[in-house]
Amino acid sequence: xxxxxADRPAARFDVFAASCPSRRLLDAIGNKWASLVxxxxxxxxxxxxxxxxxxxxxxxxxxxxxxxRGLERDGLLTRTVTPSVPVRVDYELTPLGLTLLxxxxxxxxxxxxxxxxxxxxxEAYDQxxx
Amino acid sequence: xxxxxADRPAARFDVFAASCPSRRLLDAIGNKWASLVxxxxxxxxxxxxxxxxxxxxxxxxxxxxxxxRGLERDGLLTRTVTPSVPVRVDYELTPLGLTLLxxxxxxxxxxxxxxxxxxxxxEAYDQxxx
DNA sequence: CAGGATCCTCTATGATACTG
DNA sequence: CAGTATCATAGAGGATCCTG
Numbered sequence: 001x002x003x004x005x006a007d008r009p010a011a012r013f014d015v016f017a018a019s020c021p022s023r024r025l026l027d028a029i030g031n032k033w034a035s036l037v038x039x040x041x042x043x044x045x046x047x048x049x050x051x052x053x054x055x056x057x058x059x060x061x062x063x064x065x066x067x068x069r070g071l072e073r074d075g076l077l078t079r080t081v082t083p084s085v086p087v088r089v090d091y092e093l094t095p096l097g098l099t100l101l102x103x104x105x106x107x108x109x110x111x112x113x114x115x116x117x118x119x120x121x122x123e124a125y126d127q128x129x130x
Numbered sequence: 131x132x133x134x135x136a137d138r139p140a141a142r143f144d145v146f147a148a149s150c151p152s153r154r155l156l157d158a159i160g161n162k163w164a165s166l167v168x169x170x171x172x173x174x175x176x177x178x179x180x181x182x183x184x185x186x187x188x189x190x191x192x193x194x195x196x197x198x199r200g201l202e203r204d205g206l207l208t209r210t211v212t213p214s215v216p217v218r219v220d221y222e223l224t225p226l227g228l229t230l231l232x233x234x235x236x237x238x239x240x241x242x243x244x245x246x247x248x249x250x251x252x253e254a255y256d257q258x259x260x
Numbered sequence: 261c262a263g264g265a266t267c268c269t270c271t272a273t274g275a276t277a278c279t280g
Numbered sequence: 281c282a283g284t285a286t287c288a289t290a291g292a293g294g295a296t297c298c299t300g
Contacts, residue, residue, distance in 0.1 A: 015238070016166060016170065024245065024248075025241040026162045030162065032160070073256070074251055075255075096247055096251075100244075103233070103236040103240045107155065107236075111155040114230075115154065118205055118226075121203065126203070
């Protein structure tokens with residue numbers, strides 16, 4: 001691209017700098033809808049808009065659309081329109097999007113393994129203050 | 131706060147259900163401040179409040195405190211007060227908090243590896259619409 | 261030093277109504 | 281079916297002042 005050499009040296013990957021790519025990663029997958037979409041498509045392959053809508057419980061139409069557009073922009077999924085009578089739109093993870101599944105799985109594993117501990121800790125913490 | 135009796139581990143782990151622990155994981159580490167605190171403490175060991183404040187660029191006092199309390203409640207870090215003349219408070223990851231470092235590293239790796247692709251995709255996407 | 265308490269401003273998100 | 285457009289609002293998050 002056209003990155004000036006200026007922001008290469010000092011910047012590298014400093015998660016603590018506001019300009020770090022890592023921060024933008026959180027924008028991409030840090031919100032629940034985005035991650036849920038990724039996981040849904042990862043687990044079940046291509047899905048239609050309505051399928052995603054049903055599958056991901058609680059998401060509003062606006063948020064779903066907005067999330068999908070964002071992920072498409074990021075190159076994590078593709079949007080395919082089939083101009084049939086009732087329009088049909090399919091969403092599918094790109095190869096890039098698929099690579100996200102791995103790290104996500106690790107997080108998922110962590111959650112499944114340790115959330116009970118977190119819950120216990122929360123209870124204990126809240127107890128003190130009661 | 132609308133969980134009546136949903137304390138049970140309940141129906142396995144359906145990420146798509148609103149009650150799934152996975153969703154709460156996002157609350158815990160999905161926001162940037164929390165993840166940055168975890169990473170900071172993970173990389174540099176115990177830190178004082180002021181150190182964290184300086185290290186994590188851009189965080190407000192309110193957010194830092196709020197984040198730290200949340201992580202403490204979740205059992206991911208400990209808060210140790212030393213009642214010296216100017217009070218001294220140290221934050222340190224718990225063993226549980228340390229286990230989070232692994233999955234976080236995977237995410238970090240992904241970001242460092244693929245963010246350029248994401249950036250390229252964004253540029254291309256935005257181009258079309260111009 | 262390490263916050264607590266306030267006030268205030270956006271932004272994210274939901275609900276609703278309309279359309280190709 | 282798969283959105284777009286609009287309106288409305290809770291709450292995240294920042295700025296500021298104060299204290300043990």
